[in-house]
Amino acid sequence: MSEGAQTEQAAALVTGAAQGIGLGIATALAQAGFRVLLSDVAGALAETEAATLRAAGHNVLAATLDVTDPDSWSHAVAIVQERFGRLDVLVNNAGISPRGTAESTDLALWDLTLAINLKGAWLGVRAALPLLKAARGVILNIGSTRASRQMPGLFSYGVSKAGLLGMTQQLAVEYLHDGVRSNMIAPGWVDTANERKLQARHGRPDFPAGVSNLTTPEQVGAAAVYLASPAARVINGVVLYLDSGLHAADDAGMVFFPDRAGLPFPQRIEEA
């Protein structure tokens, strides 16, 4: 058991945990000694992954949770209360990343992106705060470098992640005196099964050569374990970038695809 876990087994709830980054975070927390509720709108898939983790000796459960639905949140938090009796870590990871500019994004897409990526996190915080306050726990919002470095064609996504950054900092200040911390993990491009499917749809067997900010779900999980640990007790209201320095670049497009440095900006980043 790592220092991430307390003496009595601490507990975590991870959204969007059936696959990808959420599963990486849930796995890392379980390996660090946390009891974990793997929640996802795809509840059956979450249960399959939870069964695999239980077979490996971890104390995890699964639940169906649609983060856009307050009743669904009440149900998930009630499971945590009943089965774990405490909640130390809430990970708002569920998210979608649709394409679209300010003009091509329609109302339905805007509402869906903001409902999942932004409102969903708030609903989770609201439902979980009584337990988080009791445990002096931590909120981890999974953002993106797109929270603060924008890319053409990711309009509703970029806006939602920028909003999530604002929420992260608002919560950090609002609940400081309750001992509840709130931080954001902002990964670069993460190698997940769904991202690989996206690459395949573009006819590519792998990620484009030269991408400098490729990250793994395991690396995101390790960051979550650290931010949830007593070692991070004074870390509040920050963004932890996992992007090999991309966010710090003056010309992020060049850093992202160094082989396209001679091209005008839009072409440089068009395939991202």
Ligand SMILES: NC(=O)c1ccc[n+]([C@@H]2O[C@H](COP(=O)([O-])OP(=O)(O)OC[C@H]3O[C@@H](n4cnc5c(N)ncnc54)[C@H](O)[C@@H]3O)[C@@H](O)[C@H]2O)c1
């Ligand atoms: N993959 C990347 O390159 C990358 C980079 C930066 C940030 N992120 C962020 O990381 C998070 C996870 O991304 P991922 O790549 O693992 O995605 P993914 O598509 O592999 O997994 C997302 C999970 O969220 C679930 N989900 C979708 N809508 C939901 C809802 N309404 N309620 C509950 N669960 C829901 C899906 O069922 C799925 O299991 C997202 O917030 C995403 O914006 C991803």
